[in-house]
Amino acid sequence: DADVTQTPRNRITKTGKRIMLECSQTKGHDRMYWYRQDPGLGLRLIYYSFDVKDINKGEISDGYSVSRQAQAKFSLSLESAIPNQTALYFCATGQDPGQPQHFGDGTRLSIL
Amino acid sequence: AQSVTQLGSHVSVSEGALVLLRCNYSSSVPPYLFWYVQYPNQGLQLLLKYTTGATLVKGINGFEAEFKKSETSFHLTKPSAHMSDAAEYFCAVVDTGRRALTFGSGTRLQVQP
Numbered sequence: 706d707a708d709v710t711q712t713p714r715n716r717i718t719k720t721g722k723r724i725m726l727e728c729s730q731t732k733g734h735d736r737m738y739w740y741r742q743d744p745g746l747g748l749r750l751i752y753y754s755f756d757v758k759d760i761n762k763g764e765i766s767d768g769y770s771v772s773r774q775a776q777a778k779f780s781l782s783l784e785s786a787i788p789n790q791t792a793l794y795f796c797a798t799g800q801d802p803g804q805p806q807h808f809g810d811g812t813r814l815s816i817l
Numbered sequence: 818a819q820s821v822t823q824l825g826s827h828v829s830v831s832e833g834a835l836v837l838l839r840c841n842y843s844s845s846v847p848p849y850l851f852w853y854v855q856y857p858n859q860g861l862q863l864l865l866k867y868t869t870g871a872t873l874v875k876g877i878n879g880f881e882a883e884f885k886k887s888e889t890s891f892h893l894t895k896p897s898a899h900m901s902d903a904a905e906y907f908c909a910v911v912d913t914g915r916r917a918l919t920f921g922s923g924t925r926l927q928v929q930p
Contacts, residue, residue, distance in 0.1 A: 709860075738917060738918075740920075745826060745922055745923075746922055747823075747907060747920040747921055747922040747923050748861075748907065748918075748920040749920070750917050750918070750919075753917050755916075763917065795860060795861070797861075797918075802849055802911045802913070802916045802917075803849050803911070804866075805851060805863040805866055806918060808853075808860035808861040808862075809860050810858075810859055810860045811858075811859075811860055
């Protein structure tokens with residue numbers, strides 16, 4: 706089983722819909738992250754969490770919200786999806802800044 | 818905040834040729850630096866990580882990176898490209914303010930037979 710699991714892997718939805726992307730991990734890491742990937746832009750940080758009570762905005766948090774339900778679960782929501790949120794979304798975990806992050810396989814989200 | 822610049826969004830090499838992917842970072846202190854690789858339809862995998870004090874860092878699959886503080890560079894190399902190296906490569910630095918990764922824009926490596 707994967708250490709970092711993202712669901713769904715693919716999602717097509719319409720403008721204005723509420724979407725939730727889920728991430729769970731078995732690494733036992735305290736830190737969890739959400740990134741989005743767009744061609745030519747690399748990965749950009751949306752939100753991150755250092756524990757269930759510590760949620761922080763990243764560089765592109767507008768239009769997104771998150772919930773850290775437990776140490777192992779971190780979900781990303783789009784309250785009212787818009788087409789420019791079409792992207793590949795990654796969840797990652799880590800234990801401290803100097804150590805590598807571990808990534809899920811991504812969720813490909815298309816908003817029509 | 819730290820930033821990372823990857824020169825060249827696409828690099829094409831012949832099988833067996835040298836691979837050189839460029840990365841420059843902006844930081845006044847030695848940072849935490851990483852190279853990740855992304856194969857199609859997959860997440861990112863760690864290739865290698867900079868360790869304080871090292872100049873040449875060895876990673877998986879024959880890749881290595883040279884840390885040059887004077888040039889604020891951390892270029893990735895492999896002496897002989899293999900078809901299986903075709904992927905997208907990302908350089909990343911830890912943003913000490915956010916304590917999260919800041920990624921470069923990525924370089925897509927093509928390997929021609």
